[in-house]
Amino acid sequence: MIHITSKEVYSDSGKFVHRLGTESYFKRSTLLPGDTAGNFEEVDEIPEETGTSYNEEVNSMIRQRYSLSEELAILRQRDSKPDEFEAYNEYAEYCKVEVKRRMIEERSSPGDGDERPNT
Template structure:
């Protein structure tokens, strides 16, 4: 599927999903004009037109044939006359192609994403040592078990510092 810029004026070969997002969209591929109805033309109508214009028609085996060419030896080149089926009318329509549009994040969205990435990384680092249940138990019992809480708190601060260095750059 093609990826276009925000204005849908240019196909993008490369784009950075850290700095923007893709949104499903459509682009006009082709407009098709309306097709008028064409009525069926019967064999009888065609025979009448051929004979009216001076042509010859012969019936062979119950079918009508137009004489294309006659030869001196009595042979003939003929073409079977067949009914032309009706063609129903078609409304005009537009054909669209599914595409993706690259929408760059705003400065605010980039800041929010960076903050969310930082918070997710802090939680990821915390989970290496503490499960969520362990963390909640330590926080509930912080007054009863201050040493355990202090160890958790120190580790959490260390996780924040690590995430800050990795994600926020300082």
């Protein structure tokens, strides 16, 4: 069963939690403003479809705003600078949603001549 506290979301049954509409799968994550139980589902495993190109795109987008050292500093100081961490985390979640939207848009674009098989 999915549990939501004031700060995080997780599964009490050891399953992964999937943030619907994204490629985000996790055991425990920070709750974003506006999140409700309807934003999540429990899954037994992470689908193989989450490929490196998705991860690379998200990473690239995050790097446009945060360098690796800045990101590590924010993560390290998560408890002492919660507002800074929250801003970073919201941006990272936005990046994941945006990359997913772009990938869906690219897949549904007809006539681009670049048809890829589903793997």
